[in-house]
Amino acid sequence: MGRRWDTYTGTQYPDRGVTPQPATHLRAALLALNGTEVPFVVRAARPEEKADLVAEWRIQEPAWQSLFARSRLNRQLRIRMRLIPEKCEVRTLDEQWEVTWVGTTPTFATSRQYSRGPATTVSQRWTYEQGPDGRRRRVETFSFDSRELKDPLRTTVLGAGWTWRGVVFKL
Template structure:
């Protein structure tokens, strides 16, 4: 595994794992929808230039009050192309962040777009008193891209295929 593989997040299956046919890999990825994961896997539209797409949209809790209220909407999309000749799934990660503002968030005040395998973790905590009277930290919100990528990657690796991250084109 070289430097470029580490940069793109490329992972290889364990030796001795017999590669499954393409349709079984596709079925294994689509079957993730029935396992209670927080994202959806679907067949891609022709404009998406992929075979399958996994997408997760999350609204973070709003902060502020009245007119100063802001809320973040994060969308993570992983486009996957199955390449039977080399038995690899080429993946391209895309992230969008939109900041909504207002009492009932309607107006987008900023938008960001990113591409490539960038891990993103967002967590929020509050402090509350426990039964013993001590303050303790309680997690109220969590968004971690590994919660999406790990089940997809594991399904591909368990099928004996390579998970290859790309930076520009599938």
């Protein structure tokens, strides 16, 4: 479909001259991204996920209190990856779920949302507090950026000489 579609889907190509590594090496490199210092997990996909690997990030944002209720947002971001060795490309599908809970215990969901396709999500929470100089200042209390999950995956794939191809409908 051309470069315009590639831009929409987030497709990126490796640098010229990079020799593609075998699929087994790429798979091992992606699984090696797991660790205690990263907030996500890369794992082998289950059969019903119709992929080779899955990267997941579950986030529970801090609750906020209003005059009438207490609210909390749970978000899950999943990137399903299918390795296509014949073309040296990794097809990726982004999926995101959001559930907003209201109440002192998470018993009532006020909204649920599901989206799929290429997406960049940034969420931040701020509070105001008194600084050391006595002036009021903004302090970040929560931050989420989906690029913290996608960038290491994409960098690993491109470094292995493979194409990172975002898809919208199915892998």
